[in-house]
Amino acid sequence: MEALLIEKENKSATPAIQVSGSVAVLEAFLAEGVDTVFGYPGGAIMPIYDALYDYNDKLKHILVRHEQGAIHAAQGFARVSGRTGVVFATSGPGATNLVTGLADAMIDSTPVVCITGQVFAHLLGTDAFQETDVINITTPVTKWNYQVTDATEIPAVLARAFYIAGSGRPGPVLIDITKNAQLQLFDYNGYQKCEHIRSYRPKPIVRKEYIQEAAQLINAAERPFVIFGQGVILGKAEKEFQKFIEKAGIPSAWTIMGMSAIPTDHPLGVGMLGMHGNYGPNVLTNECDVLIAVGMRFDDRVTGRLDKYAKQAKIIHLDIDPAEIDKNVKATVPVWGDCKETLPLLTELVEQKVYPKWLQLFKDYQQKEVEKVIQEELNPTGEVMTMGEVIKTLNELTKGDAVIVTDVGQHQMVACRYAKYNKSKSNITSGGLGTMGYALPAAIGAAYGDPSRTTIAIIGDGGFQMTLQELGTIMQFKPKVKIIILNNQFLGMVRQWQQLFHEKRYSFVDITSPDFVQVAKGFGIPGKSISKREELKTSLQEMLEQDGSFLLEIMVGKENNVFPMVPQGRGVAECVLCREEI
Amino acid sequence: MTKQEYTITVYTENQIGLLNRIAIIFSRRKINIESLNTSPSEVDSVHRFTIVINETEDVVRKLCRQIEKQVEVLKAYYNTNDEIVWQELAMYKVPTEVIASSVKVERLLREHGAHTVVIRKDYTVFAVAGQREETDKLIKVLEPYNLIEFVRSARIAIIKASDGFHEKLKEFEYREPGEDAIENEFLNENEKVFSM
Numbered sequence: 001m002e003a004l005l006i007e008k009e010n011k012s013a014t015p016a017i018q019v020s021g022s023v024a025v026l027e028a029f030l031a032e033g034v035d036t037v038f039g040y041p042g043g044a045i046m047p048i049y050d051a052l053y054d055y056n057d058k059l060k061h062i063l064v065r066h067e068q069g070a071i072h073a074a075q076g077f078a079r080v081s082g083r084t085g086v087v088f089a090t091s092g093p094g095a096t097n098l099v100t101g102l103a104d105a106m107i108d109s110t111p112v113v114c115i116t117g118q119v120f121a122h123l124l125g126t127d128a129f130q131e132t133d134v135i136n137i138t139t140p141v142t143k144w145n146y147q148v149t150d151a152t153e154i155p156a157v158l159a160r161a162f163y164i165a166g167s168g169r170p171g172p173v174l175i176d177i178t179k180n181a182q183l184q185l186f187d188y189n190g191y192q193k194c195e196h197i198r199s200y201r202p203k204p205i206v207r208k209e210y211i212q213e214a215a216q217l218i219n220a221a222e223r224p225f226v227i228f229g230q231g232v233i234l235g236k237a238e239k240e241f242q243k244f245i246e247k248a249g250i251p252s253a254w255t256i257m258g259m260s261a262i263p264t265d266h267p268l269g270v271g272m273l274g275m276h277g278n279y280g281p282n283v284l285t286n287e288c289d290v291l292i293a294v295g296m297r298f299d300d301r302v303t304g305r306l307d308k309y310a311k312q313a314k315i316i317h318l319d320i321d322p323a324e325i326d327k328n329v330k331a332t333v334p335v336w337g338d339c340k341e342t343l344p345l346l347t348e349l350v351e352q353k354v355y356p357k358w359l360q361l362f363k364d365y366q367q368k369e370v371e372k373v374i375q376e377e378l379n380p381t382g383e384v385m386t387m388g389e390v391i392k393t394l395n396e397l398t399k400g401d402a403v404i405v406t407d408v409g410q411h412q413m414v415a416c417r418y419a420k421y422n423k424s425k426s427n428i429t430s431g432g433l434g435t436m437g438y439a440l441p442a443a444i445g446a447a448y449g450d451p452s453r454t455t456i457a458i459i460g461d462g463g464f465q466m467t468l469q470e471l472g473t474i475m476q477f478k479p480k481v482k483i484i485i486l487n488n489q490f491l492g493m494v495r496q497w498q499q500l501f502h503e504k505r506y507s508f509v510d511i512t513s514p515d516f517v518q519v520a521k522g523f524g525i526p527g528k529s530i531s532k533r534e535e536l537k538t539s540l541q542e543m544l545e546q547d548g549s550f551l552l553e554i555m556v557g558k559e560n561n562v563f564p565m566v567p568q569g570r571g572v573a574e575c576v577l578c579r580e581e582i
Numbered sequence: 583m584t585k586q587e588y589t590i591t592v593y594t595e596n597q598i599g600l601l602n603r604i605a606i607i608f609s610r611r612k613i614n615i616e617s618l619n620t621s622p623s624e625v626d627s628v629h630r631f632t633i634v635i636n637e638t639e640d641v642v643r644k645l646c647r648q649i650e651k652q653v654e655v656l657k658a659y660y661n662t663n664d665e666i667v668w669q670e671l672a673m674y675k676v677p678t679e680v681i682a683s684s685v686k687v688e689r690l691l692r693e694h695g696a697h698t699v700v701i702r703k704d705y706t707v708f709a710v711a712g713q714r715e716e717t718d719k720l721i722k723v724l725e726p727y728n729l730i731e732f733v734r735s736a737r738i739a740i741i742k743a744s745d746g747f748h749e750k751l752k753e754f755e756y757r758e759p760g761e762d763a764i765e766n767e768f769l770n771e772n773e774k775v776f777s778m
């Protein structure tokens with residue numbers, strides 16, 4: 001690692017003290033402002049845990065119940081706080097249990113630093129006890145990974161890890177440290193943050209020509225349309241973004257990951273894009289003349305069939321990652337850069353405008369969606385409760401101030417369609433990977449990420465059973481997590497597809513559940529199960545007023561479907577509002 | 583767009599694991615690597631990968647961006663065959679007695695520009711540096727004379743239009759990228775990089 005060695009020579013002459021590799025890891029955390037670690041100990045990481053014993057007053061360690069829980073918690077923490085989440089796991093099974101979370105963090109650009117223990121360096125490659133090739137297993141799902149076998153590397157490697165995880169397009173980093181390096185004593189000269197890696201360009205200098213070209217297109221547009229993703233949130237550019245759309249007067253729709261970057265009731269906010277997004281933004285994507293994509297990556301769940309996607313429009317793509325530009329959709333004007341820098345430049349050049357007729361079109365589509373879908377979903381005439389009315393009632397109680405963490409499935413789509421948000425970093429969900437089991441541990445992390453806010457996890461009966469062991473973490477460490485299980489007694493989203501596209505051949509989607517309230521009770525968490533509408537509001541209120549965690553199971557319609565829907569393989573304009581239209 | 587042979591030249595840090603990081607960019611997309619070579623470059627401490635694939639330009643461009651996205655990669659270029667000078671090295675092992683007894687073989691080897699690497703009592707090793715067709719041709723020629731072993735190296739290539747990496751590296755080494763010190767490499771080459 002030549003570059004690292006060179007950097008070390010330049011270090012200021014702080015008198016060296018002898019520390020172990022383990023202590024160097026913890027000192028690095030403190031220097032990086034880490035105060036919370038999610039982890040699970042084991043043989044190969046014991047020296048670090050031993051050192052941790054003396055850092056109890058400075059570093060909060062949350063003992064999860066499974067390493068997947070640790071990394072999802074770190075992700076939830078990162079997404080709510082805007083800081084880097086940190087994880088400890090042991091070698092072998094501890095490390096492999098992180099893989100799902102790494103893949104999730106990779107595709108959703110979540111900054112996480114994982115430290116895994118590894119067998120002694122001299123045992124590498126010998127099939128030693130709990131040895132796995134963690135570096136190679138995790139290479140495709142990490143932004144960067146590195147194996148440390150010599151403690152002297154630790155300060156510089158950790159500095160790189162934090163720099164890489166948090167800068168540019170963020171992502172997960174894994175550092176695998178052999179046990180001998182954790183134990184090794186070395187001359188420690190203090191910690192220096194990393195600010196530059198010559199082969200790594202987190203963001204470019206913005207080229208003004210492209211801003212000018214983009215502004216010209218926008219100023220000449222008659223039906224411009226902004227679509228935005230998590231880049232706005234990751235770039236901490238919510239204000240800059242809002243200023244831009246307000247000056248330019250452009251209707252704006254969010255991806256599931258971009259949600260909450262502007263308040264959901266913003267007058268220019270026209271809803272969510274994508275397979276189960278809103279009708280107007282999907283259909284009108286194919287009617288705008290200039291499409292301005294900000295910090296989003298044209299995922300297939302957003303675009304539907306690519307050859308039927310926005311073919312009529314000139315496309316301006318603002319992104320920090322050059323590999324995203326032209327990857328799925330060819331940009332007319334590429335604006336490569338950090339949107340915190342590019343948006344203000346663009347705002348300066350765009351004319352103050354309004355598009356009342358064009359905006360009205362979105363409202364007309366919205367009206368159609370209300371009549372065909374939303375009205376019945378939020379105010380059902382049937383006896384059984386709908387997921388939508390739960391979210392609506394929750395909105396009334398939280399006023400849009402809560403952090404909502406969702407799992408994956410129908411409840412996720414319904415929650416994201418109907419939840420209200422006033423504040424950024426409020427919608428935490430597994431977008432790119434669609435990881436069932438994400439919500440409960442991510443909510444735990446979210447509760448640590450911003451303890452001043454109410455954290456509500458909304459989970460399906462299936463997904464809850466994937467990581468429910470994390471109730472033990474809640475029991476022991478008492479983060480305040482409000483858990484809502486929307487129980488439709490099915491793996492609902494898969495059932496919906498089987499119903500719509502596989503002639504209702506329900507193949508293994510019928511899932512039975514334990515008595516969730518009893519389960520929670522076993523973990524010392526109060527709970528309640530309801531199936532009647534009359535109990536809904538009071539029960540939600542009871543859940544929110546509880547000082548601490550609470551589990552509320554809500555029985556909802558078994559075979560309700562989520563609409564609108566852009567069926568797989570169709571264009572966004574072929575968004576359907578009901579089963580009959582498919 | 584039609585597929586053709588592209589040579590990808592990647593300048594990187596010398597880092598364990600980077601070969602795998604680069605290789606999986608291809609295998610993940612089920613793209614076959616025809617040839618891969620790693621070597622030092624003209625710049626001390628900078629490594630150079632030479633990768634040959636058969637793909638459309640659109641795919642190759644996207645692959646290069648994915649490669650450049652790796653933290654330890656400095657730069658990735660791609661070129662068609664007419665933009666590079668390239669060579670491969672081939673080695674042939676034949677029984678020494680055949681060479682000794684046949685004047686024809688000696689002449690053939692000379693005609694193909696082969697030079698002798700080793701002569702032993704039992705076998706002789708010849709080497710040829712050249713392009714694929716040339717080295718292939720010699721296999722055909724030697725087959726009737728009991729060719730014992732054949733091996734060919736990966737392609738190495740020099741980019742005709744390149745000024746080398748010394749100047750580029752200086753740009754990468756600036757700690758605080760200033761407006762004029764660091765060009766925006768992608769956007770500077772808008773035509774090359776952003777047109778389909």
Ligand SMILES: Cc1ncc(C[n+]2csc(CCOP(=O)(O)OP(=O)(O)O)c2C)c(N)n1
Nearest residue numbers: 409410411434436460461462463491492493
């Ligand atoms: C780990 C994992 N396994 C499988 C899936 C496929 N999958 C997507 S949604 C879904 C059903 C989820 O059911 P449930 O948690 O009950 O939520 P619902 O859809 O009923 O709201 C499944 C199995 C997945 N996304 N993640």
